[in-house]
Amino acid sequence: RCFYDQKILQKTFGEWKEQWSLCREKKLSLRADNHYRHLLLSLIFKAWRAYVCQEQGKRSKYDFAESHAKKQTLLRTWQHWLVYVDVRRTKHGMQSVALAFRKRSCLSISWAVWRRQHDQKCSGHKINILALQHWAQSLQFRAWLQWRELYLHTQDEKQKDTRAVTHHQHRELRRCMGAWLGYLNLHRVKKRQNELAQEFHQSRTLRRCFSDWQLSWECRRRVRAHGRDLEKQAARIALWRVFAHWKHYVVLCVEEAQQCELAEKHYKCHLLVLQKYWNRWKSRL
Secondary structure (H helix, E strand, O other): OHHHHHHHHHHHHHHHHHHHHHHHHHHHHHHHHHHHHHHHHHHHHHHHHHHHHHHHHHHHHHHHHHHHHHHHHHHHHHHHHHHHHHHHHHHHHHHHHHHHHHHHHHHHHHHHHHHHHHHHHHHHHHHHHHHHHHHHHHHHHHHHHHHHHHHHHHHHOHHHHHHHHHHHHHHHHHHHHHHHHHHHHHHHHHHHHHHHHHHHHHHHHHHHHHHHHHHHHHHHHHOOOOHHHHHHHHHHHHHHHHHHHHHHHHHHHHHHHHHHHHHHHHHHHHHHHHHHHHHHHHHHO
């Protein structure tokens, strides 16, 4: 019985030991499983935290890069705009200088052309005056020669030609007086016509200048954006027209004065010839 109890106790202790070892192994496996799960969860949490930190760093770097790119783009745009403004100012300055130089060159060329033409006309008028003087002197010389021949012929036939010469002189005197009176009337009519033509020309020029000025003023008011260039062009055109009319008027005045002077000289020469004839006729009587 003691042996049996001992065997039973040994068998029970062996079974309990096996059960205890099995329970211990189960506990160890559970603890190992828990430890493994805890380790996996900690690793997953660390990886997720590293991923989140990495994403936050990437996002912050992306935001910084985007703001830097915007700043660089804005800086480049500002620099290009400054360069464009400087270039535009330079172009405007060069354009104003070029317009001023063009205006001065056009005025100087026009003045040189007008001065050359005026010198040519003055020299031509001087040559015409000298030619007319020479022609008048030649006419006087021819008249003197004719008078000399006539005087010699009249000395030979004094008694026969006295009445004819007297009648011829009276007729020539009447004809000269009539021609002189006609010339005076024609000169008065011409003078009146020239005055009327001058007044009409001046009024027409004033109307044309006023209409041109009014048109240019309306164009300036309508197109204010391009007004400066148009005003300059209109002013140059008006100045050129006024200058052309003035030059034409000066030429007409000079020609009229020269014609009057030539007519007076011709009339004086004719009166001198008549006076010589009259004095000779009186002395011969």
